[in-house]
Amino acid sequence: MQIPGHPRVEIVVPVKNEENDLGPNIRRLREFLDTAFPFPAEVCIADNGSTDATYEIGMLLASELPGVRIVRLEQSGRGRALKQVWSASTAEVLAYMDVDLSTNLNALLPLVAPLLAGHSDVAIGTRLAKGSRVVRRPKREFISRSYNLLLRATLSAHFSDAQCGFKAIRADVARELLPLVQDTSWFFDTELLVLAEKAGLRIHEVPVDWVDDLDSRVAIAKTVGEDLRGIVRLTRDLGRGRIDLEPIRQVYGRPRILDPRTAMAARVLRFGAIGVLSTAAYALLYLVLRQGMPAQVANLLALLITAVGNTTLNRRITFGVRGVEGRWRHQLRGLVTFGIGWSLTAASLWLLHTAVAAPHQAVEITVLTVANLAATVVRFSLFQAWVFDDDAPTIPAFEPPTVLENTRSN
Template identity: 90%
Template sequence: MQIPGRPRVEIVVPVKNEENDLGPNIRRLREFLDTAFPFPAEVCIADNGSTDATYEIGALLALELPGVRVVRLEQPGRGRALKKVWSESTADVLAYMDADLSTNLNALLPLVAPLFAGHSDVAIGTRLSNGSRVVRRPQREFISRSYNLLLRATLGAQFSDAQCGFKAIRADVAQRLLPLVEDTSWFFDTELLVLAEKAGLRIHEVPVDWVDDLDSRVAIARTVGEDLRGISRLMWTLGRGQLELDPVRQAFGRPRILDPRTALAARVLRFCAVGVLSTAAYALLYLVLRQGLPAQVANVLALLMTAVGNTALNRRVTFGVRGPENRWRHQLRGLATFGIGWSLTASSLWLLHTAVAAPHQAVEITVLTLANLAATVVRFTLFQTWVFDDDAPALPAFEPPAVLDQTRSN
């Protein structure tokens, strides 16, 4: 039974074209809240862009069930629905869950309790911890784990499961964070969590029992594309220092505590992620240029064309250097390291063509990629100790060839 006078929870259920399952699932949720949840709670059905009878069914449920209301948004987008309802709510704790109720409702109290206690600022359900019990298709499992590994590599995320549809946030924290979140669709969750983490807020994780909805209509390919674009945008925005997170951190007295080992590991992962993108760009450019140019010329041009972009990305994303100050110095130092990459790839090509008269282009690409990876460790050390260190001597300790930087794979 609910205990009067406790802080209130509002649970948002974003829906789009859920006319078949909405009624049974909302009744089930409302019954659980009335009989097994100790805090007064309201359910908000947030219909975003349905073209079937979802909204009409939601309106009937709101009339039938006390503690249920419905909101209609003409445009689709889970993030848009959550942002609107959370921004206007008067509850102390704001939560949301998927309409299919894939997550066992017994996890709701462990989700919100740390927020009421003031111990945590945001809480998420996780399907990827050892204590979770999950039934879902191998394809979905693989995509989920890969996505969260990508978040660790690119954005230094420490939370384990960005997209589980089972989350809660304190209302005062939401009022600070929501204006900073740009995405209105599936990437909304990830962006909110990354910003919370960067602001030093505490994210509580709850292992959940979760059963995959076989009737899920999530367009995986489109969602993956949106998420990748969201990651790129967020990397760019954070790298340029365009988000003012210090006021959020100061408002809640949550200084970000960084373990130097964790910080270095995150830097290495970001460096590797930039390297993978740069290597792919280099390989593509080399293949295009190789159609009409000799191998050595195509190699040099492809390296030069990816060098500037790689240094700029590492400057902002990997090493967190912001603003225009010393930008050209960093670029020139970055280009200087090109000599290492060029000499490695050039000698590799020379050795290959010495050993094989007319090697296949696939073999050329393989040899060049391996040579490029061999230079990565040296380049990371130079980036760490010289390229972006403005107190370093004007010239490196070695004499590079009279070429520019191999900033392509890292």
């Protein structure tokens, strides 16, 4: 039974050529909302480019069922449909779900309740968290997990499931974020979540029960290609400072850490994590290069390649420097620190070969790894005091927030 006066929820169901599933599943959704959902809710069928009887069936449903309406878009694209309907909605919380209702509807209240209470800004259903119960084909399971790992590696995403068709967002937050989202298709979800996370918004995750739709219309190869292009574009735009999230961060984002000691500790941890990654990459490169060249040459090339990557990652992640301004200056300064690191490892390698005529490669790797870790301490000191000193903020822009209250002015 619906309780009058509570915040209103609008659930968008994007569809394209779904004449078989649309009728029974919209009736099932509407019945659930009328009998088991405590807030007044509307359902909007967003038909994007159907060429079968989907739109006509949607019109009949809208005329038959109170609280159901339909919007017709001539162009296809799930993201396009969601962006148009959400932008025009008067509801306080905006949600969407796939027409196949693969996600158990009992997860709807846990999804929207934190948004209605003002505790969270965005909410997602996740099939990859502890507590989820999922039935789907191994191929799709592998693709989903691989995709989310890729997002972690390329965009530093922390949410667990980007593509589950079960999400919600507060309308005031959506009005700020939607104009920044460029994708109109399947990457829309990912782009929205990444921007929300980068703006410091609170993303609530709900483990869901989910059953794979065997009649899914998703073209996997095409979707994967579009997603990869979207990741490249979004990574480039964020790296070059083309997306201004600061206004959203100022109003909705959680405050950054103000304690310099805590900020420094977090900066050291991030630098250390990048250092471990760089050291592993260096060791692998050295082993590969050593097969066809002398030890000193292999050492120099491996260090040079990883130094460029190390400076790039630390510039963005550890010291929070964004955009292209100063990038080459930072790389040149980073190469100076590389020179110091190279001198330490080269000296260690020279001493080893002086003491042992033909050391085993495992011994070489051990000595070089220890020397490289020692050089890491020197690099951090130089990064902190010189390499990024002219641009880096006092508190890193990527400082993980610890304060739960936000700074909303509304």
